[in-house]
Amino acid sequence: MKLTGRTTLLALLLGSACVEAGELELEVEIPGMDVAEYHRPYVAIWIEDSKGRHQQNLSLWYDHDMRDDEGQKWLKDLRLWWRRSGRQLEFPVDGFSGATRPVGTHELVFDSNSSVIRDLPAGDYRLVVEAAREVGGRELLRLPFQWPPEKRQEIVQQGSNELGRIQLVVKP
Secondary structure (H helix, E strand, O other): OOOOHHHHHHHHHHHHHHHHOOEEEEEEEEOOOOOOOOOOOEEEEEEEEOOOOEEEEEEEEOOOOOHHHHHHHHHHHOHHHHHHOHHHOOOOOOOOEEOOOOOEEEEEEEEOOOHHHHOOOOEEEEEEEEEEOOOOOEEEEEEEEEEOOOOOEEEEEEOOOOOOEEEEEEEO
8 A cells, every 4th residue: 555645644643643642540439337427528539740749630529519518618628639729729610520429439531532631741640539528537549650651550559448449540
């Protein structure tokens, strides 16, 4: 097959798009607890660089249906996220804030077309999951990864109280 200049350019562009492609698949487990008073945890998920600087919010689960936006006042319990990003935002934030999640495993997928990772510069990062629960505790887990991925990366961390198993799969 003979390639013309236009076909060669198209092949190069498509090939480079494939090299730049990538995907983040995240599983977050909210563990069941045998306690007298259980409240679903607030959870913030974001990306920070290797120096701990906030780069991009991925998801925020909180009780945004409370009367008079009272659920927002508890967002401060997600202390690290609040200091790094939350206090500058207006709630609810379209695209990443949503309701608290029940006990179980919840999946999030962000592909290279997603606005939250599309413009992420190449480098070393950490995906951060922070959870806080009323009449409960607070927990924070960091999962290191490289972007864009050269090969498949699978990072797993096990929470000890407010979070269960957290799995991040980074795909080229």
